Amino acid sequence: MSLEIKWTDEELSTGQRRFLKAERFARVWEFRWKYNRRGDYYPGLKVTRVMWEHVLESMKRRYQRREVQEEDIREIEKILKEFVD
Secondary structure, three states: OOEEEEEEEEOOOOOOEEEEEEEEEOOEEEEEEEOOOOOOOEOOOOOOHHHHHHHHHHHHHHHHOOOOOHHHHHHHHHHHHHOOO
């Protein structure tokens, strides 16, 4: 089952708004970005702890609506526990 989470943030180096997408397919997470609302997402994003925390919070909200399972949340919590900056 595929899962997609989208949000915006501000790039630290330039202060420019960017659109982010975290996508899980076949239990593999991939993060992508773009600067314009319309257009293609680009791979190669350095994932930060803040991004994983955003994904976790989004997953918890989706769990309340029964869109994800508890195992999905535990997977992200494990990733955060093992995350090294």
